Amino acid sequence: MTGGPGRRSGSPGPGRRRTRRSRLTPAAVLVERLAVLIGAGVAPARAWGHVGAAEPPGAIRRLAEAVALDGGDGVAVSTSLVSRLDTRPFEGAQDPDGHDRTWRQVACAWRVAETSGAPMADCLHSLVSALRSADEARRDVQVALSGPRATANVVLALPPVGLLFSLGLGFDTGAVLVGTPIGWACVGVAGGLVMVARRWNARLVRGALPSSRVPGLRPELLAVALSGGASWSSGLTTVDEAIVSCGIEASVTEPPGGAGPVGESADRVERRRCEAVLDLSRRAGAPAGLLLRSEARELRLEARTAAQAAAGRLGVTLMLPLGVCILPAFLVIGVVPLVVSLVSSTAGSW
Numbered sequence: 001m002t003g004g005p006g007r008r009s010g011s012p013g014p015g016r017r018r019t020r021r022s023r024l025t026p027a028a029v030l031v032e033r034l035a036v037l038i039g040a041g042v043a044p045a046r047a048w049g050h051v052g053a054a055e056p057p058g059a060i061r062r063l064a065e066a067v068a069l070d071g072g073d074g075v076a077v078s079t080s081l082v083s084r085l086d087t088r089p090f091e092g093a094q095d096p097d098g099h100d101r102t103w104r105q106v107a108c109a110w111r112v113a114e115t116s117g118a119p120m121a122d123c124l125h126s127l128v129s130a131l132r133s134a135d136e137a138r139r140d141v142q143v144a145l146s147g148p149r150a151t152a153n154v155v156l157a158l159p160p161v162g163l164l165f166s167l168g169l170g171f172d173t174g175a176v177l178v179g180t181p182i183g184w185a186c187v188g189v190a191g192g193l194v195m196v197a198r199r200w201n202a203r204l205v206r207g208a209l210p211s212s213r214v215p216g217l218r219p220e221l222l223a224v225a226l227s228g229g230a231s232w233s234s235g236l237t238t239v240d241e242a243i244v245s246c247g248i249e250a251s252v253t254e255p256p257g258g259a260g261p262v263g264e265s266a267d268r269v270e271r272r273r274c275e276a277v278l279d280l281s282r283r284a285g286a287p288a289g290l291l292l293r294s295e296a297r298e299l300r301l302e303a304r305t306a307a308q309a310a311a312g313r314l315g316v317t318l319m320l321p322l323g324v325c326i327l328p329a330f331l332v333i334g335v336v337p338l339v340v341s342l343v344s345s346t347a348g349s350w
Contacts, residue, residue, distance in 0.1 A: 035124035037051070045072050048071060052068060066084050109221055159330050159334065183340070193328055197326050208311050215266075217270070217296075218267060218274055223288075
């Protein structure tokens with residue numbers, strides 16, 4: 001009940017619309033700034049304060065200032081960040097779940113560095129590389145999806161175009177649609193088909209978009225833990241505990257590139273591949289950290305390739321709503337009333 005009066009005060013409508021349209025600073029940008037400041041000797045809490053002061057008013061600035069304030073009271077940065085994220089600070093922004101998950105991954109990396117004693121600046125620089133790679137993959141997919149999306153929008157306009165075409169031919173299809181039971185049925189069926197096609201298209205597009213999960217996060221974090229002097233077993237435990245405590249939910253999907261069986265979570269696949277890399281390191285006597293970071297890059301490349309392939313397939317799968325919904329809607333709204341009008345005019349002339 002406490003939120004009601006707050007929403008009624010001022011001019012909430014425009015404010016909320018501005019929040020939705022506002023573009024939040026990417027997490028990679030802020031994390032890189034933090035890495036530079038901490039590498040220069042700035043204390044973490046003060047670094048968060050400086051980064052927050054450089055941000056425009058909004059969710060990111062409030063989050064950074066809150067973490068800085070908690071850090072001044074002795075609260076660990078990862079603990080403060082997770083507790084602040086639990087309050088859903090990105091509600092009202094575009095893709096709030098994506099921002100929440102990204103910042104939870106930042107908190108997870110921070111917690112691994114805190115627990116293992118790894119250099120914080122090096123940990124953050126590694127995380128920046130992973131975040132930027134994931135952002136580049138999402139941008140590539142967005143560009144690849146622009147063509148299929150435009151095609152889908154044009155196709156959805158076919159039923160109204162069919163109606164206008166029949167009216168342009170001089171047939172009184174408008175009277176048929178408005179004043180006859182057949183016309184009412186045509187409007188209802190066509191409207192239902194178009195609605196189904198819109199939802200179907202939106203679902204196909206959402207399925208082609210990559211998630212906000214950073215591919216290769218687990219091997220990257222394990223390499224950070226080992227750089228802090230942790231043993232292999234304790235490093236795996238540290239990463240496991242950080243992922244659970246920071247609330248990073250592994251999506252249950254088929255792993256990119258067919259790296260595991262259907263239904264196996266991506267995080268579980270990454271853990272299995274980390275164990276394989278550690279086994280290789282033990283047998284060959286090679287540095288585990290370098291091998292893990294190489295595995296993380298390979299996982300990011302696989303995820304990027306899978307996302308681009310999904311975007312390519314979308315151009316074909318978007319034709320399904322066209323054949324199943326849009327073309328029948330075009331016939332129902334553009335052809336059936338025309339035939340009824342033609343038959344009626346012909347019968348009346350007799």
